Amino acid sequence: MAEEDFTEGPAHDSADAVADRLAAEALVVDVDGFEGPLDLLLTLARTQKVDLRQVSVLQLARQYLAFVEQARTLRIELAADYLVMAAWLAFLKSRLLLPPDPEEEVSAEDLAAHLAFQLERLEAMRKAAARLMARDQLGRDVFVRGEPQGVERARRVTYTATLLDLMQGYARLRTRDDFRPFVMDRDGVFTLEDALERLRPLIGSAVDWTDLMAFLPDGWDADPMRRRSATASTFAATLELAKTGKLDLRQDDTFGPIRVRGRG
Amino acid sequence: MSEESLFEAPPLAEQERMIEAILFASAMPVTVPDLHARLPHGCDAPAALDQLRKRYEGRGVRVVRVGDAWAIRTAPDLAFLMTRETVETRKLSRAAIETLAIVAYHQPVTRAEIEEIRGVSVSKGTVEQLMELDWIKLGRRRETPGRPVTFVVTRAFMDHFGLETPRDLPGLKELRAAGLLDSTPPPDALPDAPEDAQEELFTPPPPDED
Amino acid sequence: MSEESLFEAPPLAEQERMIEAILFASAMPVTVPDLHARLPHGCDAPAALDQLRKRYEGRGVRVVRVGDAWAIRTAPDLAFLMTRETVETRKLSRAAIETLAIVAYHQPVTRAEIEEIRGVSVSKGTVEQLMELDWIKLGRRRETPGRPVTFVVTRAFMDHFGLETPRDLPGLKELRAAGLLDSTPPPDALPDAPEDAQEELFTPPPPDED
Helix, strand or coil, X not given: CCCCCCCCCCCCCCHHHHHHHHHHHHHHHCXXXXXXXXXXXXXXXXXXXXCHHHCCHHHHHHHHHHHHHHHHHCCCCCXXXXXXXXXXXXXXHHHHHCCCCCCXXXXXXXXXXXXXXXXXXXXXXXXXXXXXXXXXXXXXXXXXXXXXXXXXXXXXXXXXXXXXXXXXXXXXXXXXXXXXXXXXXXXXXXXXXXXXXXXXXXXXXXXXXXXXHHHCCCCCCCCHHHHHHXXXXXXXXXXXXXXXXXXXXXXXXXXXXXXXEECC | CHHHHHHCCCCHHHHHHHHHHHXXXXXXXXXXXXXXXXXXXXXXXXXXXXXXXXXXXXXXXXXXXXXXEEEEEECHHHHHHHEEEEEEEEECCHHHHHHHHHHHHHCCEEHHHHHHHHCCCCCXXXXXXXXXXXXXXXXXXXXXXXXXXXXXXXXXXXXXXXXXXXXXXXXXXXXXXXXXXXXXXXXXXXXXXXXXXXXXXXXXXXCCCC | CCCHHHCCCCCHHHHHHHHHHHHHHCCCCEEHHHHHHHCXXXXXXXXXXXXXXXXXXXXXXXXXXXXXXXEEEECHHHHHHHCCCCCCCCCCCHHHHHXXXXXXXXXXXXXXXXXXXXXXXXXXXXXXHHHHCCCEEEXXXXXXXXXXXXXXXXXXXXXXXXXXXXXXXXXXXXXXXXXXXXXXXXXXXXXXXXXXXXXXXXXXXXXXXX
């Protein structure tokens, strides 16, 4: 595939050579523009103007070492990986020039072939990247819906509970009930409010003096606790109503029955 | 390109494709003057729009007029495709379960009674949630001072929990047999006399429920 | 839901309309499972998509496949009309473009492999930028010593570059045939990317891989 024979030494006699030299200088000055030694090697390989499969690795090694040497004379600082590559290429160059050593596990030709493969692969990836970027791209060549209609999310929540949850919940409550801290049990208490509520409608009809005990609610006189509570609150209620002028109270003698009369 | 357009407008079918692409990609409805500004010189946007509109008749999207502009919109009969209902299942809160249990075991029951049994006030939200779930409903008013409303469980409640009647709910004895009530004294000893209540002062506190 | 399935799926033409509406409404590609989830039960999205795609051949917009998803996009030849919609994108660095191509052609690929191919270390910013663009993402870990993470390209990448499948990458077959996508480990003596080379000074060589 070589389009021309290339000499291994530097060219002297053509305009091409001048151009090559200028290019080489540009390379050195532009060392920051390279993406590492492999990139530099690929650029150098291109100057051989051959298919990368035919590239002369030996020549490439010389080109690279010459480049590094030149950079050194120009006092350009090269990154460590350029120098590592230079050392390795110097080693490869010497191996390629010597007759093959049967003791060596990896032949110099294998190493050279792999380097050529790496260069070819990098070149292939560059071309692939260029082709990829040349494709029709979204937002540049191809366009999406300008007025997208979002999917409305209607979220519905359902609650679950099992019969076991229910039973456990109830059991929990009953358990707590058994152990609840002491509170006044209100079952046996007839409150002042209850008594007022009860007395108000009754008092209008009590035109004559009536024993207070007659106003106790039904069923509250059997149990002494309940009778005491009902009596107390009914008495308190009569005091309340007497104060507002709804009834009169009288007690004829100490510990005698308390009697009530409505004022109409 | 621009030189070409000076001479001849693209064929109407091509104008139609162009408008189709413009309407599709535009974030807003596009007016006819706007279309003319964007199309090659000499195009007849109204004629091309007319064709495009006919092309989309009966399709999943339609070319519609929005004021003095044009847009592509979803066909109204397919609007249902644009909402997606997600159903999320959640466990009922402890407060709600307890309230529900009390209504189920004690119905008809007033809010005050529920609060007395739970020992805490019942939030409005809890009752509302249970009513929304259609598991409890209002029963008859209690014929006591204030005529408080009562709550009862619903048919839906019984369906959900697989009960024929509320009486099918396991009783305290059964709860105990199922190991749900193990750390407690028998229910007969429930405190209704103050003596019992006082005894409790000396009973060690129950183990942590949760 | 199970009751619904007793009903027949809508006719194919109707399914086509529905898919048309769904794809028009979305700026992002919609997957086939997603379509099935939104369509009535029993629909055959692939068959309807096939019809829909044919219907839009040669139109101003096209039905395109992006992996297992589908989208409607404007025809590329009409890009000149879309100057208003054009999105200015940040110019990608050469390193980013190459890294993207390597991930696309070699996926799943580890960072070390990318570095091997480019001959330089990959900066963190490059990978981050590509991940931010949602063009590459983490793939599965490689089951080799160290279990390194791998990178793969995303659906957004395919959508952006108009690829139906990762196999549609330009020149993929030729590259593969030429052996340029093989992961050939370098012969021992080749220098690696600097960090790795340094690491190896201190790390014992990994056990032989199978």
